[in-house]
Amino acid sequence: MTDLIRNTAAETAAAIAAGEVSAVEVAQAHLDRIGAVDEKVHAFLHVDTDGALSAARAVDAKRAAGEELGPLAGVPLALKDVFTTKGVPTTAGSRILEGWVPPYDATLTRRLKDAGVVILGKTNMDEFAMGSSTENSAFGPTGNPWDLSRIPGGSGGGSAAALAAYEAPLAIGTDTGGSIRQPGAVTGTVGVKPTYGTVSRYGLIAFSSSLDQGGPCARTVLDAALLHEAIAGHDPLDSTSIDAPVLPLVAAARQGATGDLTGVRVGVVKEFAGEGYQAGVMQRFNESVEILRGLGATVVEVSCPSFSYALPAYYLIAPSEASSNLARFDAMRYGLRVGDDGTRSAEDVTALTREAGFGPEVKRRIILGTYALSSGYYDAYYGSAQKVRTLITQDFARSFADVDVLVSPTTPTTAFPIGERADDPMAMYLADLCTIPSNLAGNSAMSVPCGLAPEDNLPVGLQIIAPAMADDRLYRVGAAVEAALDNQWGHPLLEEAPAL
Amino acid sequence: MSVIDLVPYDEALAAYDPVMGLEVHVELGTATKMFCGCSTELGAEPNSQVCPTCLGLPGSLPVVNAVGVESAVKIGLALNCEIAEWCRFARKNYFYPDMPKNFQTSQYDEPIAFNGYLDVTLEDGEVFRVQIERAHMEEDTGKSSHIGGATGRIHGASHSLLDYNRAGIPLIEIVTKPIEGAGERAPEVAKAYVAELREVIRALGVSEARMDKGQMRCDVNLSLRPHGREEFGTRSETKNVNSLRSVERAARFEIQRHAAVLNEGGSIVQETRHFHEEDGSTTAGRIKDNAEDYRYFPEPDLVPVAPSREWVAELRAALPEMPRVRRERLQGEWGISDLEMQSVLNAGAIEPILETIAAGAPADQARKWWMGELARHANETGAELGALPITPAQVARVSELVAAGSLNDKLARQVIEAVLAGEGGPDEVVAKRGLAVVSDDSALGAAVDEAIAANPDVAAKIRDGKVAAAGALVGAVMKATRGQADAARVKELILERLA
Numbered sequence: 001m002t003d004l005i006r007n008t009a010a011e012t013a014a015a016i017a018a019g020e021v022s023a024v025e026v027a028q029a030h031l032d033r034i035g036a037v038d039e040k041v042h043a044f045l046h047v048d049t050d051g052a053l054s055a056a057r058a059v060d061a062k063r064a065a066g067e068e069l070g071p072l073a074g075v076p077l078a079l080k081d082v083f084t085t086k087g088v089p090t091t092a093g094s095r096i097l098e099g100w101v102p103p104y105d106a107t108l109t110r111r112l113k114d115a116g117v118v119i120l121g122k123t124n125m126d127e128f129a130m131g132s133s134t135e136n137s138a139f140g141p142t143g144n145p146w147d148l149s150r151i152p153g154g155s156g157g158g159s160a161a162a163l164a165a166y167e168a169p170l171a172i173g174t175d176t177g178g179s180i181r182q183p184g185a186v187t188g189t190v191g192v193k194p195t196y197g198t199v200s201r202y203g204l205i206a207f208s209s210s211l212d213q214g215g216p217c218a219r220t221v222l223d224a225a226l227l228h229e230a231i232a233g234h235d236p237l238d239s240t241s242i243d244a245p246v247l248p249l250v251a252a253a254r255q256g257a258t259g260d261l262t263g264v265r266v267g268v269v270k271e272f273a274g275e276g277y278q279a280g281v282m283q284r285f286n287e288s289v290e291i292l293r294g295l296g297a298t299v300v301e302v303s304c305p306s307f308s309y310a311l312p313a314y315y316l317i318a319p320s321e322a323s324s325n326l327a328r329f330d331a332m333r334y335g336l337r338v339g340d341d342g343t344r345s346a347e348d349v350t351a352l353t354r355e356a357g358f359g360p361e362v363k364r365r366i367i368l369g370t371y372a373l374s375s376g377y378y379d380a381y382y383g384s385a386q387k388v389r390t391l392i393t394q395d396f397a398r399s400f401a402d403v404d405v406l407v408s409p410t411t412p413t414t415a416f417p418i419g420e421r422a423d424d425p426m427a428m429y430l431a432d433l434c435t436i437p438s439n440l441a442g443n444s445a446m447s448v449p450c451g452l453a454p455e456d457n458l459p460v461g462l463q464i465i466a467p468a469m470a471d472d473r474l475y476r477v478g479a480a481v482e483a484a485l486d487n488q489w490g491h492p493l494l495e496e497a498p499a500l
Numbered sequence: 501m502s503v504i505d506l507v508p509y510d511e512a513l514a515a516y517d518p519v520m521g522l523e524v525h526v527e528l529g530t531a532t533k534m535f536c537g538c539s540t541e542l543g544a545e546p547n548s549q550v551c552p553t554c555l556g557l558p559g560s561l562p563v564v565n566a567v568g569v570e571s572a573v574k575i576g577l578a579l580n581c582e583i584a585e586w587c588r589f590a591r592k593n594y595f596y597p598d599m600p601k602n603f604q605t606s607q608y609d610e611p612i613a614f615n616g617y618l619d620v621t622l623e624d625g626e627v628f629r630v631q632i633e634r635a636h637m638e639e640d641t642g643k644s645s646h647i648g649g650a651t652g653r654i655h656g657a658s659h660s661l662l663d664y665n666r667a668g669i670p671l672i673e674i675v676t677k678p679i680e681g682a683g684e685r686a687p688e689v690a691k692a693y694v695a696e697l698r699e700v701i702r703a704l705g706v707s708e709a710r711m712d713k714g715q716m717r718c719d720v721n722l723s724l725r726p727h728g729r730e731e732f733g734t735r736s737e738t739k740n741v742n743s744l745r746s747v748e749r750a751a752r753f754e755i756q757r758h759a760a761v762l763n764e765g766g767s768i769v770q771e772t773r774h775f776h777e778e779d780g781s782t783t784a785g786r787i788k789d790n791a792e793d794y795r796y797f798p799e800p801d802l803v804p805v806a807p808s809r810e811w812v813a814e815l816r817a818a819l820p821e822m823p824r825v826r827r828e829r830l831q832g833e834w835g836i837s838d839l840e841m842q843s844v845l846n847a848g849a850i851e852p853i854l855e856t857i858a859a860g861a862p863a864d865q866a867r868k869w870w871m872g873e874l875a876r877h878a879n880e881t882g883a884e885l886g887a888l889p890i891t892p893a894q895v896a897r898v899s900e901l902v903a904a905g906s907l908n909d910k911l912a913r914q915v916i917e918a919v920l921a922g923e924g925g926p927d928e929v930v931a932k933r934g935l936a937v938v939s940d941d942s943a944l945g946a947a948v949d950e951a952i953a954a955n956p957d958v959a960a961k962i963r964d965g966k967v968a969a970a971g972a973l974v975g976a977v978m979k980a981t982r983g984q985a986d987a988a989r990v991k992e993l994i995l996e997r998l999a
Contacts, residue, residue, distance in 0.1 A: 083559070084557075084558065084559045090558070090559075092558065097558065100558070102552075102557070102558070102559070103552070103557070104552050104557070104559075106559055201561060202559070202560070202561050203559040203560075204559055205558040205559045206558075206559070206801075208800075209800035209801050210800035236563065237561060237563060238561050238563075239561065239562065239563050239564065239801060239802050239803050240800075240801065240802075240803060320797060321797075321800055323593075323795075324591050324593050324603050324795070324797070327593060327595065327601065327602035327603055328556045328558070328600065328601045328602055329558075330595065330597065330602055332597050332662065333555060333556070333557075333600065334557065334558075342659075346597045346660065347595070350595065350597075370795065373593070373795035373796075373797055374793055374795060375793045375795070378795075378797070382797060
């Protein structure tokens with residue numbers, strides 16, 4: 001049974017389609033694994049045993065009836081608890097939504113179900129996706145399967161940990177400032193932030209509407225591509241959704257896996273190095289660049305001077321939008337309600353509920369955003385941040401005139417110990433230094449494992465950045481690096497992780 | 501209700517110059533809401549026309565109603581506005597339980613229509629041009645009902661009920677520039693503006709604009725300044741004034757109240773005011789100092805609206821005739837005076853008259869019946885002309901019967917009354933009541949002979965050539981036939997017999 005949980009999604013789907021194993025057996029194996037290890041890992045906030053088995057039975061029935069199965073039919077998946085699931089609790093990691101059962105499916109949820117993907121449950125996350133460690137979850141932290149005393153990254157730490165702990169071969173994350181890529185990097189898994197507007201946000205509980213983007217998490221680049229193709233595509237329910245065909249991502253991953261990057265131009269972002277970057281992270285990153293060169297890519301250094309303003313701009317735009325997006329949690333229609341004893345006004349109940357229901361980081365950002373949008377400060381803060389956004393987009397455009405992809409470390413350090421940065425928001429915010437520019441510009445980016453830092457034996461991620469609507473380049477380059485490294489190590493990186 | 505001694509109106513105007521700003525919200529008559537597919541039908545079970553989007557459920561997103569945008573552009577064009585080539589929605593952030601997201605999706609510094617005007621005709625025929633600042637799109641809030649208090653307001657209530665059926669219904673907010681120079685006619689201008697705007701909205705077919713149903717709501721902002729001063733005084737904002745008459749009364753009351761405060765050396769508090777229908781007064785609402793901050797920012801969940809110039813040109817070309825232009829045209833066609841036209845307007849008779857003309861009646865006849873017999877009846881019963889139980893086609897038929905000589909004026913009035921009383925259509929009434937004019941000689945002969953016999957003196961005069969005296973005998977015959985005789989034929993018969 002061990003193989004059932006260690007197989008890739010592609011292998012699992014093929015085995016189910018060939019009748020070598022049933023979807024129910026696969027689902028049960030993963031539910032058993034969750035039962036065995038999740039007490040330690042705490043990747044899941046809610047395990048939907050009945051829903052998962054029933055979805056698996058449906059796939060088996062379809063196969064028995066001779067119907068054609070999709071490329072991911074019967075493959076289990078861990079869904080970040082920020083996407084609505086009809087009839088299944090959805091909290092966004094917040095006390096204020098504890099017990100809320102959405103009456104509707106997110107478009108992404110709907111597409112997964114339609115593809116026959118078996119949703120095992122909802123994964124832990126920083127409250128409202130605000131954080132880089134999953135410590136901001138109202139329901140307790142998640143452990144990094146490489147070292148349970150360390151953070152699995154955030155905000156999608158639950159999804160990344162579920163992959164690394166073999167609780168699921170696929171997971172969904174959302175990336176507002178790095179929440180897919182940074183957890184991928186620190187858990188030795190693959191995470192992709194698609195081009196903004198290519199995966200529907202309908203049913204994604206908003207943190208920062210202009211930055212949020214759902215995307216695939218997996219243990220291999222090919223699996224990420226399969227999942228990415230399943231969830232992408234135009235959605236009329238999301239006005240910011242781009243009406244364009246889904247790119248051939250799986251084909252790009254297969255092409256990349258052949259290991260030939262001849263003619264691919266790679267740019268190393270000069271600004272993503274120096275103070276604050278762990279030596280072992282830079283070492284593995286530099287080795288990756290050499291691997292790219294070895295595969296036939298040409299490598300040049302590029303400069304994106306505006307990137308140094310990305311973090312401050314992000315911490316004005318994201319909290320501003322969040323302060324408005326989170327206003328709806330007022331105890332009137334759903335979720336937590338505190339102090340409604342018949343004597344208090346609606347305003348008081350709203351205030352008491354928000355006081356009790358939001359954690360400190362969420363409150364910090366609501367206050368920051370409220371301030372940044374205030375009359376008299378708007379131009380200086382929100383307005384300036386939007387200008388920085390334009391400059392960053394221009395930096396990318398200039399770079400992509402000369403190169404096909406950019407590369408950098410995904411995050412400056414390996415997984416830090418739980419609690420280490422909890423009281424130091426600025427240190428925490430630095431974890432997203434390299435990932436934020438792509439959110440501000442709306443282009444696509446991937447984190448792919450590139451080894452362990454020698455000083456702590458913890459995973460390091462290589463970030464590959466592509467222009468908007470060129471996500472296929474990520475898969476070609478990512479799969480090539482993955483194949484070369486797997487070949488060098490003799491096995492996938494994750495096999496080096498200690499047993500749980 | 502007011503505790504202040506108002507300054508007499510003329511006195512207030514002698515000292516001060518009023519400046520007004522009018523903000524009108526129009527609920528569009530689209531089939532679905534502004535940002536989701538829920539029905540906009542009025543009167544449904546509370547919270548039955550809601551979905552994740554208009555309830556503001558976590559994860560939900562808005563999608564713009566294309567018909568809403570089209571209606572906004574039409575309104576902008578009808579108000580002689582420029583139409584933005586590119587504009588965005590903005591979030592207006594504030595907390596209120598009946599607002600599901602605790603922000604209203606509206607427009608801020610990029611309205612879809614701006615810089616227009618609307619010419620309004622005052623009662624004496626003078627035309628006043630009201631400058632339009634902007635018209636923008638937004639969504640309505642839900643509705644709160646406060647239970648347990650005496651007044652229905654939140655004060656004193658034990659609990660409140662929320663109905664989100666209205667949440668997300670498309671609104672167009674139309675804001676005037678400061679209306680200056682109206683002087684003592686400011687209240688009249690306010691009323692005429694809202695009335696004209698209502699006609700425009702209805703002519704465009706984008707809303708029924710029924711003020712009594714809340715489909716059109718007006719805020720009256722007013723300030724006074726001493727004559728000769730440029731700078732505006734502090735304004736009050738009287739909210740939700742929901743009839744034409746109330747708009748006029750609210751403006752008038754505020755002029756008198758402001759003058760009273762200013763005369764006593766006081767200063768006007770910048771606040772919202774509630775209008776009271778019962779006595780036409782206003783009372784203080786919420787203080788609106790400049791600390792109020794809606795933290796507007798562009799709505800990131802929606803893409804910009806960019807009406808193409810071609811599309812705007814198409815909409816412009818397809819605009820219906822504007823009410824004022826139409827009124828002037830009809831007045832010309834009908835050949836009536838300003839005053840007569842004004843009474844047609846006041847009576848709400850334009851549509852019935854036009855429909856009656858369309859049904860075949862001559863214009864003067866159509867107008868005569870609707871402005872005469874029918875207007876009187878409507879007045880007596882307190883009904884709208886359009887709501888009377890008689891159709892324009894029936895009025896046209898009566899007019900036709902008169903023209904054909906089958907009915908005379910007196911009989912026609914009886915037919916109309918019978919139709920209104922529900923006795924059936926004109927032909928049915930004529931048949932049932934036997935009201936047709938009698939012109940048959942054999943039927944009239946006896947009555948003529950009787951009249952001659954009963955009035956020998958008159959008969960003698962006629963024999964002597966005093967033909968004019970025949971009128972008295974005609975009258976006698978009409979009386980005897982209960983008005984049904986064909987008076988012209990009766991006269992001929994009398995003259996034949998006495999030749």
